[in-house]
Amino acid sequence: xxxxxxxxxxxxxxxxxxxxxxxxxxxxxxxxxxxxxxxxxxxxxxxxxxxxxxxxxxxxxxxxxxxxxxxxxxxxxxxxxxxxxxxxxxxxxxxxxxxxxxxxxxxxxxxxxxxxxxxxxxxxxxxxxxxxxxxxxxxxxxxxxxxxxxxxxxxxxxxxxxxxxxxxxxxxxxxxxxxxxxxxxxxxxxxxxxxxxxxxxxxxxxxxxxxxxxxxxxxxxxxxxxxxxxxxxxxxxxxxxxxxxxxxxxxxxxxxxxxxxxxxxxxxxxxxxxxxxxxxxxxxxxxxxxxxxxxxxxxxxxxxxxxxxxxxxxxxxxxxxxxxxxxxxxxxxxxxxxxxxxxxxxxxxxxxxxxxxxxxxxxxxxxxxxxxxxxxxxxxxxxxxxxxxxxxxxxxxxxxxxxxxxxxxxxxxxxxxxxxxxxxxxxxxxxxxxxxxxxxxxxxxxxxxxxxxxxxxxxxxxxxxxxxxxxxxxxxxxxxxxxxxxxxxxxxxxxxxxxxxxxxxxxxxxxxx
Amino acid sequence: xxxxxxxxxxxxxxxxxxxxxxxxxxxxxxxxxxxxxxxxxxxxxxxxxxxxxxxxxxxxxxxxxxxxxxxxxxxxxxxxxxxxxxxxxxxxxxxxxxxxxxxxxxxxxxxxxxxxxxxxxxxxxxxxxxxxxxxxxxxxxxxxxxxxxxxxxxxxxxxxxxxxxxxxxxxxxxxxxxxxxxxxxxxxxxxxxxxxxxxxxxxxxxxxxxxxxxxxxxxxxxxxxxxxxxxxxxxxxxxxxxxxxxxxxxxxxxxxxxxxxxxxxxxxxxxxxxxxxxxxxxxxxxxxxxxxxxxxxxxxxxxxxxxxxxxxxxxxxxxxxxxxxxxxx
Numbered sequence: 001x002x003x004x005x006x007x008x009x010x011x012x013x014x015x016x017x018x019x020x021x022x023x024x025x026x027x028x029x030x031x032x033x034x035x036x037x038x039x040x041x042x043x044x045x046x047x048x049x050x051x052x053x054x055x056x057x058x059x060x061x062x063x064x065x066x067x068x069x070x071x072x073x074x075x076x077x078x079x080x081x082x083x084x085x086x087x088x089x090x091x092x093x094x095x096x097x098x099x100x101x102x103x104x105x106x107x108x109x110x111x112x113x114x115x116x117x118x119x120x121x122x123x124x125x126x127x128x129x130x131x132x133x134x135x136x137x138x139x140x141x142x143x144x145x146x147x148x149x150x151x152x153x154x155x156x157x158x159x160x161x162x163x164x165x166x167x168x169x170x171x172x173x174x175x176x177x178x179x180x181x182x183x184x185x186x187x188x189x190x191x192x193x194x195x196x197x198x199x200x201x202x203x204x205x206x207x208x209x210x211x212x213x214x215x216x217x218x219x220x221x222x223x224x225x226x227x228x229x230x231x232x233x234x235x236x237x238x239x240x241x242x243x244x245x246x247x248x249x250x251x252x253x254x255x256x257x258x259x260x261x262x263x264x265x266x267x268x269x270x271x272x273x274x275x276x277x278x279x280x281x282x283x284x285x286x287x288x289x290x291x292x293x294x295x296x297x298x299x300x301x302x303x304x305x306x307x308x309x310x311x312x313x314x315x316x317x318x319x320x321x322x323x324x325x326x327x328x329x330x331x332x333x334x335x336x337x338x339x340x341x342x343x344x345x346x347x348x349x350x351x352x353x354x355x356x357x358x359x360x361x362x363x364x365x366x367x368x369x370x371x372x373x374x375x376x377x378x379x380x381x382x383x384x385x386x387x388x389x390x391x392x393x394x395x396x397x398x399x400x401x402x403x404x405x406x407x408x409x410x411x412x413x414x415x416x417x418x419x420x421x422x423x424x425x426x427x428x429x430x431x432x433x434x435x436x437x438x439x440x441x442x443x444x445x446x447x448x449x450x451x452x453x454x455x456x457x458x459x460x461x462x463x464x465x466x467x468x469x470x471x472x473x474x475x476x477x478x479x480x481x482x483x484x485x486x487x488x489x490x491x492x493x494x495x496x497x498x499x500x501x502x503x504x505x506x507x508x509x510x511x512x513x
Numbered sequence: 514x515x516x517x518x519x520x521x522x523x524x525x526x527x528x529x530x531x532x533x534x535x536x537x538x539x540x541x542x543x544x545x546x547x548x549x550x551x552x553x554x555x556x557x558x559x560x561x562x563x564x565x566x567x568x569x570x571x572x573x574x575x576x577x578x579x580x581x582x583x584x585x586x587x588x589x590x591x592x593x594x595x596x597x598x599x600x601x602x603x604x605x606x607x608x609x610x611x612x613x614x615x616x617x618x619x620x621x622x623x624x625x626x627x628x629x630x631x632x633x634x635x636x637x638x639x640x641x642x643x644x645x646x647x648x649x650x651x652x653x654x655x656x657x658x659x660x661x662x663x664x665x666x667x668x669x670x671x672x673x674x675x676x677x678x679x680x681x682x683x684x685x686x687x688x689x690x691x692x693x694x695x696x697x698x699x700x701x702x703x704x705x706x707x708x709x710x711x712x713x714x715x716x717x718x719x720x721x722x723x724x725x726x727x728x729x730x731x732x733x734x735x736x737x738x739x740x741x742x743x744x745x746x747x748x749x750x751x752x753x754x755x756x757x758x759x760x761x762x763x764x765x766x767x768x769x770x771x772x773x774x775x776x777x778x779x780x781x782x783x784x785x786x787x788x789x790x791x792x793x794x795x796x797x798x799x800x801x802x803x804x805x806x807x808x809x810x811x812x813x814x815x816x817x818x819x820x821x822x823x824x825x826x827x828x829x830x831x832x833x834x835x836x837x838x839x840x841x842x
Contacts, residue, residue, distance in 0.1 A: 042552075049562065141712065142715055142716040144716065146713070146718060186587070186675060187675075188675035188705070189675075189676060189702075189703055190676050191675050191676040191840065200585065200586035200589040200590055200593055200623055202586075203586035203589060203621075204584060204586060204587070322712075326712060327731050339558055339559055339562070342563075352731075413581060414585070414590065414594075457703075457704070460700065460702055461702060461718060
């Protein structure tokens, strides 16, 4: 009851005209920033900080504006994933896998609205989780030492097989390539630069945003150039948009998926250092393992769109837990929000909830408001978004190239990153020709570093004793999950597939009869 | 009304200028810009944004100071950019800290040295702390260092910087001052930022934490960790007065993470003086004092020449320690 009355107080703070307008502005700008490749939530929030300061906003209004941008960008990331097969930000990577095939089948409208609803469900559940569980959830984060983090990241890699079902060897190769790329940069455990060739731009490693935009967006442009060379009449413009709203049956069909993955994503978000990307990734692979009996994931299964979207938006809410309650950011965006809090003279930490309840509860109320606004704003705008599909590729692709270059240069202000991006574009083009999946590469660069560092931290702390890796019940649990996730599909996959083929044949013959 | 005030201010500035000869007030940056050599969210970013906001609030700048995040190479990308491309830019300042000095001292910015830029002023210092979990049997710094001396593998010290970085050096300075000969035996675990390091102290993965007061403050207030030493010359004012210094425990170790700015090397004297006076006006304002108090920043009041000298000394000191522990040859 105490919580509910605090929440009511929070709504009193948040429900002023100024705050509502700020939330609306934030949601709108956030959606656009999320949809543009390269500009993700963290940059979106960072770009708008000066705006909040110039307007002379107080603590609560500033936070309302910036968290609306955060939630908005998490919504927006899916749009370009579905329409263009280019993730708007890194957590939206998994939405490409089923969202783009759906769009190609003429179900873009449905995919967009379904993912909008999934985003809403994920964020809604996560916000409730934040309210009810924040103080207790902090304890989960404290269960994770370096050994447990290593097990967690291994789990993510062990279930990689679920991402691309075509060729496991190619998936493994892609993941290894990603982990290899992650080793570039100064090694924090020894202070020694690795594979930097004396180039100071490489000291901090390869920025995965640059890698994503290069691999996904630029390679798309290269593919287009190759196919459409001298043949400007593109037939892709014939893609139909289909119905805009999902049928009630489809929503009902996807509801269990959304609920499960919201919980999963929320927990991933709560862990500092795991974040939304891991949230959407784990949501997708687990959901695939659980419900994908017919092998439709990756070919435009609506549940494959709902799962990562619910997961990554729930993780966005979850990441606020360690930021507010521990002062430890769970993701890049929360690191920026943390800086804003500090700049506003608010010290996050265990005492924030008791010392500055108006800020915390005003913020939480704003999250609810932003979430409803985003749903209300996104559904009618789907018609507008899908127009993108009607733009002929010969116009669209140069725009994609331009946005990629401007976006990356805008973030880092360095022409070196542009060269790296072009390099990744060429790499992406070659790998697509070889039918190597791109998602494991990004996952490798994203998590490889954290995985290696945690392994070495664990081993250093234990003075070289490898047994520490299975030293706690939690890590044993994670390892067993990883092993099951890795081994089961290998053993049972074939049996299952064979049986499935058999059943399908039976069905077909029975319908023929 | 505002126009009138501006005019008055201008007139006052002009009078002041004529009184002191050619001083700073002649120069007004057209597009004030602050480079934060890291991604949004870190200490340098904080320095740029907080100073930019306060300068505007105090009307020391009439335009918003644009903050540009130029991350890479632990500040090396920004340093190289300023030296190579923006060497005569009068509107630009760059956030710096002990970490900048550390990397300059260790030659981690290839081909760059500290005299290629002009050092403007400091805006405060974050003194280093060494902390343990609230339920740890260790209560004083000598107890901790004794344990490290006798049984080096039993104590893991967590910090937010890479090996050889400032958080690491702080604990080595203390160990060195205590008489631990081979400081390389100190087991240091690098985490991604002070917040993560404190969390691991709470989780029980490590036994001690080295970092800045601002990183530890929230957890001291909540009673989760205890600060066993602050590496300041004397006890800090206000709510931090309870923390014992290393010095009073017989260990002569001081580790201040100062925060300040440098400017391009060929910035005109006029512009340089203007920036120095702006930052020094900021420093003496009550607004900034409040910000320092809220963030655990201790006083460090150095401008212009004095600051330049201070940075040169700290580069020299870090070079000596780094040679001693074998990080550089």
